[in-house]
Amino acid sequence: MPELAKKLETTVNERLRQVAPSAIREFDDRVSQIPDIIKLSLGEPDQNVPEHVKQAAIASIVANDSHYSAQKGSLPLRQAISQYLQRKQNLNYDANNEIVVTIGATEAITSTLFSLLNAGDEVIVPTPSYALYFPIIELTGAKIVMVDTSQTDFVLTPAALSKALEQHPRTRLIILNYPTNPTGREYSQAEVTALAQIIEKYPVYVLSDEIYSELVYDQPHFSIARLLPEQTILISGVSKSHAMTGYRIGYLAAPHATVTEITKMHAFMVTAPTNSSQAAATEALNNGDADPQASVQIYRKRRDFIQRRLNEIGFETVSPQGAFYVFAKIPEQFNQNDNEFAWQLAQQAHVGCTPGNGFGAGGAGYLRFSYAASDEDLTEAMNRIEKFVQQEGGQ
């Protein structure tokens, strides 16, 4: 019955139909087909999960820990998160009422946005930013207000935030992500304080995505939740800190009433997180403070190397203070858009990176390189890029 099939094919949620599939992922899929490609496009650590963390997952399976966990996540993990946030940020979240364990930070973001937004609300997003926020906001029916930070050293300034809040009275939520994907920019305590002084005057939430907070190079991370506990939904997880992206454990912390609402959405979507992954994350947070520090030593060397090489080759870079990305401006002589440039680089030099336009306003003309890759790959990739730029850039 082809007519019936045709009708069913077009029977999808209207908002979902409108949302474009991830341009970044599509580009990456194309690039991945190229033989001998060195991909500096991945947003995940290249380290192994620490041995003590793996053993905790194994022990959980062997002990037949196989029943549904509490919806908000296992109590030992919520306690570990609470103690971790206290130890690292001097924050006080009650493990019983103010923390939810989620399926990666991704689900914390999705559950939060679906719980708090109504159609027609506005959401301020400093850009370039992690691309996942855009489709989720659109799916809720809310509107994205991009604030381009490319002219202000890739940080949201108090002036730009005030202007956006004044011009968009339907703003219900502000998204912050620092250290920032894709620029690696970290916000100092003074920068966070200046933003908090504005935000506290408005009845808005802050979704603060701090998933890279353990991967900082120059200054300690300072959570905005310390200044705005009533307004902040603090989101983080162990994906980046403990190289556990595939374990899928993130979390959110917020005031009790907010957590109650978000927990409803979370339970509808996922019921509860996986037990063995929760056991591993509990171990990582209770006994794994040294693990990310070891990674930071490795990433810092790579950051210095890749930034120096890109600058030598002719790219201006945003100085990364955290995460594992360098955001680099395509040299002027190319006069090319970032999609074209990145595609040529992939085809001719066999180096994969991520075109900047997918990260929103201010990203066009830039490329994101991830240095979560081996020293050998980074060295070879930089040599290939250098050759490409010399040949194609007419230098």
Ligand code: PLP
């Ligand atoms: N938030 C940011 C800023 C990210 O860069 C990523 C992953 O790249 C995530 C959230 C998703 O984290 P998870 O793998 O824990 O879902």
